């Protein structure tokens with residue numbers, strides 16, 4: 001029996017549609033396992049720009065700091081897409097990650113056996129794929145300074161700065177080794193050490209930490225090679241650690257192994273694996289999908305899997321997390337499909353129908 005505070009930030013497009021199902025999943029878990037989830041909600045992204053003139057208000061950050069976990073839908077949409085605009089919906093997600101110090105982004109990528117046919121890859125390549133990518137989230141080229149556009153002698157130029165220090169690298173390395181220990185015991189660290197100084201520091205620090213985890217098999221992989229391996233032999237990887245920009249690209253590539261963006265969750269954390277729980281932000285990997293927003297057809301599974309990660313990583317409720325994941329697995333096995341994962345000729349179900357089927361299978 002526990003009492004937990006969850007801040008719900010639905011955002012834009014399909015964000016509110018899938019987040020509503022995440023909230024129902026939390027309420028179902030609460031009822032079946034005897035927990036109380038105190039839920040509060042706020043606007044972020046385009047919705048917050050329209051209402052308050054900013055994508056992320058200080059009040060929202062303050063509320064997040066007081067919560068046990070944050071559930072995030074998605075932000076963005078064509079109506080806020082002016083590249084010259086000074087306020088953009090995406091500032092909300094970068095801003096909240098930075099404000100909360102969420103330095104690790106975990107993306108588990110598992111291929112559901114029943115959905116192997118959805119991928120563009122051959123079934124034998126996908127058999128046994130079960131990867132967790134840990135992307136460093138609060139440093140690297142997205143945050144390094146200077147980051148600016150300028151005009152020098154009449155010519156436009158721009159500069160971004162890739163920066164890392166050893167503390168930022170070490171905490172990701174420890175998290176990677178510790179997670180690998182609880183899984184299949186393999187860690188791959190991805191860098192570009194043949195070219196970049198930040199990558200040489202990254203590799204050096206990870207190699208210094210490695211002797212503390214003699215039970216974990218370790219390899220360094222160059223990012224360009226990794227882009228290839230993820231398609232040729234994805235089942236060879238267990239836990240993968242990498243810096244912010246490489247992680248952004250590789251996690252989208254890895255997500256396609258699962259067939260649809262709508263299937264996968266992510267967790268942004270600041271607690272190391274050694275610490276049981278900590279404030280985290282949980283969001284499906286997809287965006288606001290303006291092309292299908294408002295139709296009630298978005299796949300809610302990525303969001304429902306976020307709820308499982310939230311229960312596990314921020315609240316330490318492993319049995320409850322496993323119950324949600326088992327309910328998702330059984331629903332996929334039963335053949336229910338939203339439009340994004342339906343084969344041609346299959347009748348797709350709505351967001352609500354898919355979520356109802358999962359919620360009905362969550363047993364305490």
Ligand SMILES: NC(=O)c1ccc[n+]([C@@H]2O[C@H](COP(=O)([O-])OP(=O)(O)OC[C@H]3O[C@@H](n4cnc5c(N)ncnc54)[C@H](O)[C@@H]3O)[C@@H](O)[C@H]2O)c1
Nearest residue numbers: 074075076077093261262286287288289291292298299340
């Ligand atoms: N963290 C975030 O909030 C986040 C992440 C990525 C993109 N975005 C924003 O989302 C907006 C749209 O971006 P995009 O179109 O490149 O990516 P997207 O993920 O929103 O959509 C890509 C494609 O996948 C489909 N799709 C995505 N989620 C789905 C789901 N749950 N069920 C069924 N189909 C789904 C969409 O219909 C679309 O065809 C942009 O403004 C972008 O900046 C936000």
